[in-house]
Amino acid sequence: MTNDQHTPLLELEDLHIAFESSTGTVEAVRGANLKIYPGQSVAIVGESGSGKSTTAMSIIGLLPGTGKVTKGSIKFNGTDITALNDKQMQEYRGSMIGLVPQDPMSNLNPVWKIGTQIKEALRANNVVSASEMDQRVTELLEEAGLPDAQRRAKQYPHEFSGGMRQRALIGMGLAARPKLLIADEPTSALDVTVQKRILDHLGTLTQELGTAVLFITHDLGLAAERAEHLVVMHRGRIVESGPSLEILRDPQHPYTQRLVDAAPSLASSRIQSAKAQGRAADGLLVAEHDITTDDVIRVENLTKVFDVRGAKGAKKELRAVDDVTFGLREGTTLAIVGESGSGKSTVANMVLKLLEPTSGRVLYKGKDITTLNDKETFDMRRKLQVVFQNPYGSLDPMFSIYRCIEEPLLVHKVGNRKQREARVAELLDMVAMPRSAMRRYPNELSGGQRQRIAVARALALEPEVVVLDEAVSALDVLVQHQILQLLTELQDELKLSYLFITHDLAVVRQTADEVVVMEKGRLVERGTTDELFTNAQQEYTRDLINSVPGLGLL
Known part of the structure; x- marks a missing residue:
C-alpha cells in the first residue's frame, strides 16, 4: 500500500489493553489515541507503570504474559493489525516495525556472536541472500557506528561495552529497513556522553532512511530534544500531546507540569538561566552552603x-x-x-x-x-x-x-x-x-x-x-x-x-x-x-x- 506524508503510518484508536491477574483484570492502557506519520519522531513520556511500554509492545504484537488488546484498533499502513495471528504478525515484525529494546544485556544472546545474531535478524526478514549475508552484517555494524566492524561481528556480547551493545541492537532494529522504529528507553543504562553519541547517530540514520521513530522514555528533557511530538501518559491514559517545545514551555496538564518541574536536565537549565539573571531558581534544591568549613x-x-x-x-x-x-x-x-x-x-x-x-x-x-x-x-x-x-x-x-x-x-x-x-x-x-x-x-x-x-x-x-x-x-x-x-x-x-x-x-x-x-x-x-x-x-x-x-x- 502506498503511503504519502499526510496518511498516518500508524494510528491507534481508542486502544484499551488489559492484563489478567490473580486478583482480577488490570487495565494498563485506557483509550489511547495516537498518530505517527511517515518519517516523524514521536516520544511517549511517563513514569514506570504509566502504560508507555505496554502501548509500544502492543504495536509490535509482543505484549507480555496475559496482556491483550480488549478494545480499539492499531492500524499500520491502513491495516488493523490487532486481530492478526502470530504468523501474520511476523510479516510486520522486523521488516515493517523494528525494535530497539531497553536493556542491551538481556536482549542479546550471550552465547552467540554479535554477527550471528544480526544474521538471524536478516534471515528472519528475508532481507538479503545467503551469499551477501556477511557483507551486510559488516555494513550494518558500520552504519550503527561501530569501528572495525568485521572483527566486531566475530565477538560475543560480553566483549562489548554497554554503548557498543546498544549500537548492535540499533543495527538489528534497522536491519530490514523498517518504516517505524520503536526505541524503548534505548539509552537509560548508558553514560550521558555515550547516550548523546548514540541518539545523534540514531537521528541521522533514521532521517537518511526516512524511518519514523517512536521513543519510549521517562526523561522529558531527552524526549523534547529528540522528538518533534510529545505524548504524555499517566496511569494508562494519554493526558497531553502536542509539539515538544510547546508542551515543555507551557504544559497544560498538572501531571505534565510535575514532570517538567522534576526533569533534572530541565531543572539544571532553569538554574543556569536563573544564575545568569542573578535570581534564585524557584522551588529548586540549589545547595548554597558555607564553603569555609573543615x-x-x-x-x-x-x-x-x-x-x-x-x-x-x-x-x-x-x-x-x-x-x-x-x-x-x-x-x-x-x-x-x-x-x-x-x-x-x-x-x-x-x-x-x-x-x-x-x-x-x-x-x-x-x-x-x-x-x-x-x-x-x-x-x-x-x-x-x-x-x-x-x-x-x-x-x-x-x-x-x-x-x-x-x-x-x-x-x-x-x-x-x-x-x-x-x-x-x-x-x-x-x-x-x-x-x-x-x-x-x-x-x-x-x-x-x-x-x-x-x-x-x-x-x-x-x-x-x-x-x-x-x-x-x-x-x-x-x-x-x-x-x-x-x-x-x-x-x-x-x-x-x-x-x-x-x-x-x-x-x-x-x-x-x-x-x-x-x-x-x-x-x-x-x-x-x-x-x-x-x-x-x-x-x-x-x-x-x-x-x-x-x-x-x-
Whole structure:
C-alpha cells in the first residue's frame, strides 16, 4: 500500500489493553489515541507503570504474559493489525516495525556472536541472500557506528561495552529497513556522553532512511530534544500531546507540569538561566552552603592498581585510580563525576574502606583510615554510611523492612528492643514512609520506596558522611526528584556530608556544592558547581555538560 506524508503510518484508536491477574483484570492502557506519520519522531513520556511500554509492545504484537488488546484498533499502513495471528504478525515484525529494546544485556544472546545474531535478524526478514549475508552484517555494524566492524561481528556480547551493545541492537532494529522504529528507553543504562553519541547517530540514520521513530522514555528533557511530538501518559491514559517545545514551555496538564518541574536536565537549565539573571531558581534544591568549613574526608594521592590479564593471558596492570587528591567539607555535597570506567566508584570504595588503596591515603577527620585496627574500623563504620545504586539488590529480600533498618542497630549493639523499635519508626518518618511499611518485604515496594528504605538504613547509626553511589540513577524522574529533595532536607536537618558518585551532570547541577571530574582514573578538573557549569576548563568536562539532554531547551 502506498503511503504519502499526510496518511498516518500508524494510528491507534481508542486502544484499551488489559492484563489478567490473580486478583482480577488490570487495565494498563485506557483509550489511547495516537498518530505517527511517515518519517516523524514521536516520544511517549511517563513514569514506570504509566502504560508507555505496554502501548509500544502492543504495536509490535509482543505484549507480555496475559496482556491483550480488549478494545480499539492499531492500524499500520491502513491495516488493523490487532486481530492478526502470530504468523501474520511476523510479516510486520522486523521488516515493517523494528525494535530497539531497553536493556542491551538481556536482549542479546550471550552465547552467540554479535554477527550471528544480526544474521538471524536478516534471515528472519528475508532481507538479503545467503551469499551477501556477511557483507551486510559488516555494513550494518558500520552504519550503527561501530569501528572495525568485521572483527566486531566475530565477538560475543560480553566483549562489548554497554554503548557498543546498544549500537548492535540499533543495527538489528534497522536491519530490514523498517518504516517505524520503536526505541524503548534505548539509552537509560548508558553514560550521558555515550547516550548523546548514540541518539545523534540514531537521528541521522533514521532521517537518511526516512524511518519514523517512536521513543519510549521517562526523561522529558531527552524526549523534547529528540522528538518533534510529545505524548504524555499517566496511569494508562494519554493526558497531553502536542509539539515538544510547546508542551515543555507551557504544559497544560498538572501531571505534565510535575514532570517538567522534576526533569533534572530541565531543572539544571532553569538554574543556569536563573544564575545568569542573578535570581534564585524557584522551588529548586540549589545547595548554597558555607564553603569555609573543615574537611571531614580528605583523600591524598590515592592510587589503586588492579592486576588484570591482558591479551594471551599476559599479566597487566590497570590503574583504576591514579594519584587523586580532594576534600569533602563538613555539611556539604561533593560530587565525583565521570563516565563508566573513570574510577569514581573505586574511589568511593576506598573511602568506605571496602578496598585497600595501592598507595596514598584516606583521612576521616584527620585520621588515616588505612591504619585503623578492626575495632576502630568497626566504630568508624557508624560514621560513614552508603546508599547504593540498585534499590533491588541492596536490601535482603528475606528481611522485613523492619529488619532491614534494624540490622545496623543490632550489629552495633545500639539500644534495647524497645529503643530500636522507636528508632526504626523515627527513621521511617524521616524518609516519609508510613510506619505500616515495617511489616512489609522489599518485593512489595516500588524502586523509589526501596531507595527511601536504603536511605533510612544508612541514617540508622546517625552517620556524619553518606556516600551516595549512583543513588538515583535507577529511578524515574519524579521519584528521583523526591529522593533528591529528601536528601537535601535531611542534609540540612542532620548536618550530613554527602559524597555523591554519579555520571548524571543534570543531577549534580541541582545538588552539589563542589564537583570533582574524573577521566580514566585521573582527576582532571575540580571546582564549585557554578564555576564548572559556567566555565569548565577541560574539553572532557564540557562534553559531559553538553551531553545532558534538554539543557538548552528552556
